Amino acid sequence: MTIKTVEAMLPGVIYLSPSPDTPPFKAAGDRVAAGETVALVEVMKSFLPVEADSDGTFLGYSTETGSNIEPGEAVCRIEVAQ
Amino acid sequence: MTTPIRKLLVANRGEIAVRIIRAARKLGIATVQIVSEADREMLAARMADEVIEIGPPAAAKSYLNVGNVLDALRRSGADALHPGYGFLSENAQFAKAVTDMGRIFVGPDAGTIERMGDKVNARQAAIAAGVPVVPGSEGRLDDARAALELAEAIGYPVMIKAAAGGGGRGIRVVRSAEELAAAVPQAIAEATAAFGDGGLYLEAYIENARHIEVQILGDGETVVHLFERECSLQRRRQKVWEEAPAAALPAALRAELCASAVRLARSVAYRGAGTMEYLYDPDRNAFYFIEMNTRIQVEHPVTEMVTGVDLVCEMLLIAGGRKLSMAQEDIRCDGHAIEVRINAEDPARNFFPSPGPIDRLQVPSGEAIRFDTGFDAGSRVPPYYDSLVGKLIVSGSSRALAIERLRQALEELDIGPVATTIPLHRALARNADLLDGNVSTQWLERWLAENALSS
Numbered sequence: 001m002t003i004k005t006v007e008a009m010l011p012g013v014i015y016l017s018p019s020p021d022t023p024p025f026k027a028a029g030d031r032v033a034a035g036e037t038v039a040l041v042e043v044m045k046s047f048l049p050v051e052a053d054s055d056g057t058f059l060g061y062s063t064e065t066g067s068n069i070e071p072g073e074a075v076c077r078i079e080v081a082q
Numbered sequence: 083m084t085t086p087i088r089k090l091l092v093a094n095r096g097e098i099a100v101r102i103i104r105a106a107r108k109l110g111i112a113t114v115q116i117v118s119e120a121d122r123e124m125l126a127a128r129m130a131d132e133v134i135e136i137g138p139p140a141a142a143k144s145y146l147n148v149g150n151v152l153d154a155l156r157r158s159g160a161d162a163l164h165p166g167y168g169f170l171s172e173n174a175q176f177a178k179a180v181t182d183m184g185r186i187f188v189g190p191d192a193g194t195i196e197r198m199g200d201k202v203n204a205r206q207a208a209i210a211a212g213v214p215v216v217p218g219s220e221g222r223l224d225d226a227r228a229a230l231e232l233a234e235a236i237g238y239p240v241m242i243k244a245a246a247g248g249g250g251r252g253i254r255v256v257r258s259a260e261e262l263a264a265a266v267p268q269a270i271a272e273a274t275a276a277f278g279d280g281g282l283y284l285e286a287y288i289e290n291a292r293h294i295e296v297q298i299l300g301d302g303e304t305v306v307h308l309f310e311r312e313c314s315l316q317r318r319r320q321k322v323w324e325e326a327p328a329a330a331l332p333a334a335l336r337a338e339l340c341a342s343a344v345r346l347a348r349s350v351a352y353r354g355a356g357t358m359e360y361l362y363d364p365d366r367n368a369f370y371f372i373e374m375n376t377r378i379q380v381e382h383p384v385t386e387m388v389t390g391v392d393l394v395c396e397m398l399l400i401a402g403g404r405k406l407s408m409a410q411e412d413i414r415c416d417g418h419a420i421e422v423r424i425n426a427e428d429p430a431r432n433f434f435p436s437p438g439p440i441d442r443l444q445v446p447s448g449e450a451i452r453f454d455t456g457f458d459a460g461s462r463v464p465p466y467y468d469s470l471v472g473k474l475i476v477s478g479s480s481r482a483l484a485i486e487r488l489r490q491a492l493e494e495l496d497i498g499p500v501a502t503t504i505p506l507h508r509a510l511a512r513n514a515d516l517l518d519g520n521v522s523t524q525w526l527e528r529w530l531a532e533n534a535l536s537s
Contacts, residue, residue: 044435
């Protein structure tokens with residue numbers, strides 16, 4: 001088992017749920033599939049998805065909704081079966 | 083020209099903040115610029131007499147944070163606040179809070195913002211002032227006969243949709259009585275299944291709609307218009323290219339359009355600068371009011387170019403209590419002006435947002451060329467706000483000459499390494515449909531779907 005970090009590709013403001021009154025995209029222990037949306041980055045009024053790059057188990061977010069994020073910064077951690 | 087305003091808080095950012103500071107300087111008004119943490123070094127902050135930081139980069143925590151902006155107003159000692167466009171410019175509670183503090187809000191009063199900013203209320207005000215709106219059913223329609231009678235009165239094509247539905251769901255366009263007779267029972271059945279309510283709404287379908295808007299100025303008693311702008315070139319409902327005047331509009335209709343905007347503004351004793359937005363239907367040769375913006379608009383420079391009126395100065399003078407400095411007959415529309423919006427978006431990647439550094443900013447200059455921007459070489463386009471980098475505005479004695487000048491100015495304009503929409507505008511400025519004025523609000527998206535652009 002290895003732990004992979006999903007990083008932001010773009011700068012902006014990060015959102016961990018699809019809308020303000022819904023729960024986060026993922027909670028600890030959830031299954032995650034490669035290509036699945038785990039967060040949104042608001043860049044110039046556009047909301048762009050942050051996607052998991054591999055299948056695995058969701059461990060937790062590394063940032064908070066509404067925070068500024070820069071490219072390369074960690075969004076969440078996923079445990080990947082080798 | 084003098085005004086009692088001594089010190090102005092600029093409650094916006096980017097190019098419009100720069101624009102407001104320039105107008106304030108012209109009138110001898112000191113300026114205080116609010117900035118988020120991301121905007122400390124922006125051009126407007128360097129131009130202003132004072133700067134107050136109001137919060138983190140995210141707009142919700144800074145420029146949209148009513149408490150923080152009001153606190154900055156209090157601390158600044160400014161006697162007036164200009165909201166620009168977007169952010170808090172059409173927030174009636176905010177406008178009220180500013181005046182409750184004993185300061186001047188540069189714009190109409192909160193009651194007018196509330197009334198005219200609401201689409202349903204504004205539509206009612208338009209009907210009351212005898213301004214045409216898109217013809218349609220007044221309430222819901224429940225049977226085919228009522229739908230048919232109304233459609234005959236409006237003229238085909240018409241659009242029917244579920245009264246209970248939202249967005250674009252369940253919309254049908256019908257072009258004849260036969261089509262309508264077939265479509266209504268289906269639409270009722272579908273609306274009943276989807277919403278548990280078979281009520282329908284019917285209105286004129288405007289196939290080749292053009293977006294035309296009228297600039298007005300009012301002092302609470304007198305209202306004048308500054309002619310119209312056409313902003314039909316839009317992508318995702320965002321205007322990308324604007325002109326003044328609207329070349330497609332027949333002269334007689336143009337006079338009627340401008341008069342209707344004045345009538346509507348006068349009916350609400352409008353004070354400040356405002357814009358009445360209309361759809362023009364070339365097939366029915368009719369215009370319909372759709373909404374009002376109770377603020378300065380992004381595309382105001384094209385009006386300034388053809389009329390010679392400084393709209394932002396006029397706003398400040400009116401806010402300071404002055405009566406309009408011009409009568410309707412003093413306002414003339416000379417020549418033609420075009421504005422193109424240069425956005426930090428990559429046209430080669432479906433307009434992907436492209437924040438980043440501006441190392442190069444080479445701006446064309448010359449007769450009848452204007453470039454409004456909030457950036458200069460060495461600055462960065464932050465990811466937190468809209469993508470507008472600058473507005474290139476040109477004018478000429480005719481539309482053809484203005485386009486020719488635009489083409490040359492776009493060749494000279496160089497911004498980078500951040501990706502911008504300059505290549506889009508270079509292509510548009512050579513497009514035959516555009517040169518012929520043969521466009522509608524749907525035109526740009528259709529053209530983009532068929533034409534690839536490079537960065």
